[in-house]
Each structure stands twice: as structure tokens, then as C-alpha cells.
Amino acid sequence: MVIINEETFEERIQYRITKLSIILGSIFASLSIAAFFYLSIAYTPLKEYIPGYDSSELRKKAVQNLFITDSLITLYNQNLQYLEAIKGVLNEEVFFENPDLSEQNLQGQNQDPPSFVSSVPEDSILRAFVSGQDKYNPDLRGSNVTLETLLLPPALGAISQKFNPEEEHYAIDIVLEKNTPIKAISDGRVVFAEWTAQTGYVIIIEHIKGILSVYKHNSSLSKKQGDVVQAGEMIALAGNTGEFSTGFHLHFELWIEGYPMNTQNFFNFSKE
Numbered sequence: 001m002v003i004i005n006e007e008t009f010e011e012r013i014q015y016r017i018t019k020l021s022i023i024l025g026s027i028f029a030s031l032s033i034a035a036f037f038y039l040s041i042a043y044t045p046l047k048e049y050i051p052g053y054d055s056s057e058l059r060k061k062a063v064q065n066l067f068i069t070d071s072l073i074t075l076y077n078q079n080l081q082y083l084e085a086i087k088g089v090l091n092e093e094v095f096f097e098n099p100d101l102s103e104q105n106l107q108g109q110n111q112d113p114p115s116f117v118s119s120v121p122e123d124s125i126l127r128a129f130v131s132g133q134d135k136y137n138p139d140l141r142g143s144n145v146t147l148e149t150l151l152l153p154p155a156l157g158a159i160s161q162k163f164n165p166e167e168e169h170y171a172i173d174i175v176l177e178k179n180t181p182i183k184a185i186s187d188g189r190v191v192f193a194e195w196t197a198q199t200g201y202v203i204i205i206e207h208i209k210g211i212l213s214v215y216k217h218n219s220s221l222s223k224k225q226g227d228v229v230q231a232g233e234m235i236a237l238a239g240n241t242g243e244f245s246t247g248f249h250l251h252f253e254l255w256i257e258g259y260p261m262n263t264q265n266f267f268n269f270s271k272e
Helices: 019-042 045-049 056-091 103-108 121-126
Strands: 002-004 011-014 159-161 172-175 181-183 188-196 200-206 211-221 234-238 249-256 259-261
Touching: 188 211, 200 234
Parallel strands: none
Antiparallel strands: 002 011, 159 172, 172 249, 181 234, 188 200, 200 211, 211 234, 211 249, 249 259
């Protein structure tokens, strides 16, 4: 290939073209064009216009959703464990096995084994009692006792069966007339309010300081799961529902930090 001046016909450039040079030139040109397109797509926003390629915003949202999903799974597992614990309370399938407090370990340390129900610091909130004959919410106006430290008995009546952990009866049974109002012992939130085949209508309320109160064998419930209740507010009516019921009464349980409490140590259920 010769390049000449058209006016003087002077030869400017002369280059010998061969098949090899054409092939090499084509390869170089193709590689240059491919590299240009690759760099343009890889390092510019043009790649977002390629079908099937995720944008940076979409990938950012995907990472955020991954963290949210992980948090939801953790919350779900915690709620599942909580519901399993409540289910155990309802079915009275509670076992207390702490290897650090086993009788053999305590004997090796020259310590006496603890009693089944040990005192906990939260017991200090169970010192104030108010007994009344009213069927509905008590009038606390003019009183110096605050609702945060006040626990009311759910109902007043004779005790037909006492707290007996040896027989796995972690409650007391209060004999009541049909449809006697059942009241919340303190402020709290309803975490369970359903019908069960064995214990009839059951309502469970979560209070402060890890306190959980359970009311079974009701004829009907006036609150549903998630409701916020106040101390002394009517939550159910006494009944005789469920396979385990032997008459109109209230099966009342009190739990603190997962341990059952003898409610007769904290409440006066007598009508006198």
C-alpha cells in the first residue's frame, strides 16, 4: 500500500500489506472494540440497562431485606419459645431441672437443697392487698397506693384445692358462683385468650417484673389477645368449662420469672 501526493505524485507512505498483517490487525481491532464495550458496561451506569442485571439500588435493598429477614426469624423464634412456655403452663407440663442447683451438687458443696419455690426480689411488689365486694373495677381515687405496686385478688371465695407442686397443681381453685366476674390482678397485657379442650376458656395476662397470671375454666372471656387491662378490670366470667373442671370455680395461677408461686402467700381470698 502506497500513499502519494495527488498534486506532485510524491510518495509519502509505503506499507506492505500481507495476509498475516490483515489478520493481526483485525484481531487487534476486535479486541480493542470488545475492551471498550466491556469497560463502558462494567464501570459506567450503562450496565443497569442490560436485561437481567440488578441495579445498585436493587442490590442495596436486597441486602437490607436480608438483615430484616434475619431479624424477623430471630423474633419469630423468640415468640415461638414464649408460646411454647405458655403452652406448658396451660397443660401444666412444667419441669424444673437446674444442674447447678441439683441435690447432688449442693451436697458436694455442703449446702442444703433449696425449696421448690424460692423467694425472688420481685416478691416485694406483692405486699399490698385490697379486698372488696364490688363486682367491677375498684375505686382507687384518694389512695396513696399506685397501680404499679398493687395486686388485687381475681375473685373471693373458698379454696377447694390448694397449691400442690408434688401433684403438679401449680394453682389454687376458688369456688365461685356461675358468671362471677373475674378481675385482673394488676395492669398488664393479654398474651393468650382462647378456648382449650382441657381447661375451657383461658386467659393469660403478662404484668411487670416478669409476672404472669393465668385464669382457667371461665364461662366466657371479655378480653382478647393484645388487649391492655388495668388492675381490677373484669376480664372473664367464672364457669365450669373444660375436661378438667369439676364444678364452677376459678383455676388461678401466678408465675414470676417462669416459676409458679403459691398465691395464698400473697392474696387473701376470704370474703370476710
